Amino acid sequence: MNTFQSGLLALLIACGGGAAMAQPAVYDPGKLEFSENCASCHGIDGKGNGPLGELLRKSPPDLTQLAKKNQGVLPVNRLYAVIEGAGIASHGSRDMPVWGREYQLDNAQQMREARGHYDSAGLVRARILVLLEYISRIQAP
């Protein structure tokens, strides 16, 4: 092995070692969705201490206590309905945004940009389901 080759080998070992030590980037769609759309009110940890919370009439609930308050079972169907906001009048009194509608508008925008076809209602459902999966992971024991 010449000097160049051994230099290259040393470099490869150094890079490989570095990569092995770095944390792999885990794609976590529920966490991303939550930090982008919910953390401003509910807090990054879901405990209800987001910066917008104090501007609201009703303080955002601590989402880590939902299962505990329901005999240890996350009330998924009810939460889905709350997040989606179906049946809530557009000028209703609630402080929580109607995410079904928000996501529908957001998807329509993406659809225009992609000039493609996809199941927009399905995408709304998927976004709400990854959120629920994330919320299930942050439940207090």
Ligand code: HEC
């Ligand atoms: C503008 C502030 C705000 C944002 C943003 C927000 N929420 Fe809320 N959320 C609230 C408030 C306030 C309540 C209490 C009910 C009400 O007044 O609407 C609530 C209630 C809830 C509840 C019902 C808890 C229960 O026990 O019934 C869930 C679940 C929830 N939010 C999840 C979310 C998720 C998921 C997002 C992001 C997609 C989100 N929230 C974004 C303010 C917000």
